[in-house]
Amino acid sequence: MANRQAPRGKWLALLCLLPFAVFFFAFQIAPLLWVTLNSLNTANGWSLANFEKIFGSKFYLQAIKHSLQIAFWSSLFGIVIAILGSYSLRQVDSKLRDFVMAFSNMTSNFAGVPLAFAFVILLGFNGALTILLKQAGIIEDFNLYSKTGLIVLYTYFQIPLGVLLLYPAFDALREDWRESASLLGAGTWGYWRYIGLPVLTPALLGTFVILLANALGAYATVYYLTTGNFNVLPIRIAAMISGDISLDPNMASALAMVLVGLMGVITVAHQLLLRRSYHAGR
Numbered sequence: 001m002a003n004r005q006a007p008r009g010k011w012l013a014l015l016c017l018l019p020f021a022v023f024f025f026a027f028q029i030a031p032l033l034w035v036t037l038n039s040l041n042t043a044n045g046w047s048l049a050n051f052e053k054i055f056g057s058k059f060y061l062q063a064i065k066h067s068l069q070i071a072f073w074s075s076l077f078g079i080v081i082a083i084l085g086s087y088s089l090r091q092v093d094s095k096l097r098d099f100v101m102a103f104s105n106m107t108s109n110f111a112g113v114p115l116a117f118a119f120v121i122l123l124g125f126n127g128a129l130t131i132l133l134k135q136a137g138i139i140e141d142f143n144l145y146s147k148t149g150l151i152v153l154y155t156y157f158q159i160p161l162g163v164l165l166l167y168p169a170f171d172a173l174r175e176d177w178r179e180s181a182s183l184l185g186a187g188t189w190g191y192w193r194y195i196g197l198p199v200l201t202p203a204l205l206g207t208f209v210i211l212l213a214n215a216l217g218a219y220a221t222v223y224y225l226t227t228g229n230f231n232v233l234p235i236r237i238a239a240m241i242s243g244d245i246s247l248d249p250n251m252a253s254a255l256a257m258v259l260v261g262l263m264g265v266i267t268v269a270h271q272l273l274l275r276r277s278y279h280a281g282r
Contacts, residue, residue, distance in 0.1 A: 032260070038253035050254035060236065064258065066147060067233040071215035074154030079208050081155075082162025089163075090170050101167065104160035111157055112220035119144060119153050119225065145226050153221065158211050165210060169203030202274055209270045213263055233259050 042049045054060045089097045122129045123144045133139045143149055173196060181191045197204075219234035228235050233255060240252030 035253045035256050035260075038250050039257045041250050041253075050251050051258075053251070054254055054258060059231070060255070063231045063233050063236045063255075064262075066231055067216055067259075068262070070147065070150050070154055070232065071212050073151050074158050074215050075208055075211035077151070077155045078158025078162050078211055079166075079204065081159050082166050082207070083204070085159070085163050086166040086170055089167060101164070104163045106160075108157065108160040108164060111218075113224045115153070115157065116221050116225040119156075123149065123152070145230070147230075150222060150225075150230065153225065154215050154218065157218075157221070158215065161214060162207055162211060165207045166203060169200055169207075172199050172203075205270050205274055209266055212266055216259060216262065 039050055040046050040048065085100075089100055119127075121127055123142060124130065125144075127144070130139075130142050130144075133142070144153070177195055178191055181195055186194070217234060219238060222230060222232060223235060223238065226235075228239065237252045237255045237259070240248045240255065
């Protein structure tokens with residue numbers, strides 16, 4: 001009787017997964033296939049001409065460079081601040097911790113036009129914070145609409161996401177490990193070097209990859225802040241599918257595939273580093 005029920009339960013489980021499989025194919029696989037095919041479609045037939053144009057153009061290479069630089073530095077600054085914040089939250093009162101987590105959850109969804117408007121008020125050429133910093137002699141000038149300004153803006157929305165992702169990872173650190181390390185003569189640096197960081201490595205790498213993806217794909221905030229005049233990949237893709245002058249959906253598909261390729265390389269590097277980590281080895 002049990003042997004008959006086992007295959008039936010298996011088929012029932014697969015049947016329950018069918019809606020998810022349909023949804024995944026319709027909204028993930030099918031669009032990716034469509035973009036891939038269109039990236040190879042040119043006026044002269046199927047070829048790699050769109051990719052040759054991208055990698056032979058200084059303008060498109062600049063967009064790739066800017067996207068990678070902004071994504072990397074904002075993710076790096078964001079994850080460093082998120083590590084410090086997540087660890088500090090473990091040391092404070094539960095009420096304050098709950099408030100900060102709720103605030104992080106709210107600010108992680110604060111993006112697009114409201115975020116761009118808020119930064120213009122604070123850090124624009126005549127922003128309140130910019131004027132105060134100038135009067136205090138801390139800065140001479142600050143351009144929010146430059147690459148440095150965008151890194152600051154991106155870092156802002158990277159921090160709450162990093163905190164939300166890293167905070168649960170600190171549950172893996174047990175207090176008795178610190179006590180045991182101390183009894184064996186290990187100081188604070190020794191504990192974090194040989195115990196804390198190796199245990200947290202998978203979470204840190206995974207969070208960094210997610211932050212990179214979050215920054216590489218960001219569009220609304222940078223568009224409304226710079227009105228589409230800063231050269232990054234999402235802006236170029238949008239210009240190709242919505243512009244009145246430079247309408248070229250096939251080139252937009254090729255640029256989108258470059259973006260997918262960048263994320264693929266980052267993900268593969270993440271997996272290779274993860275396999276070498278102490279935690280993965282165990």
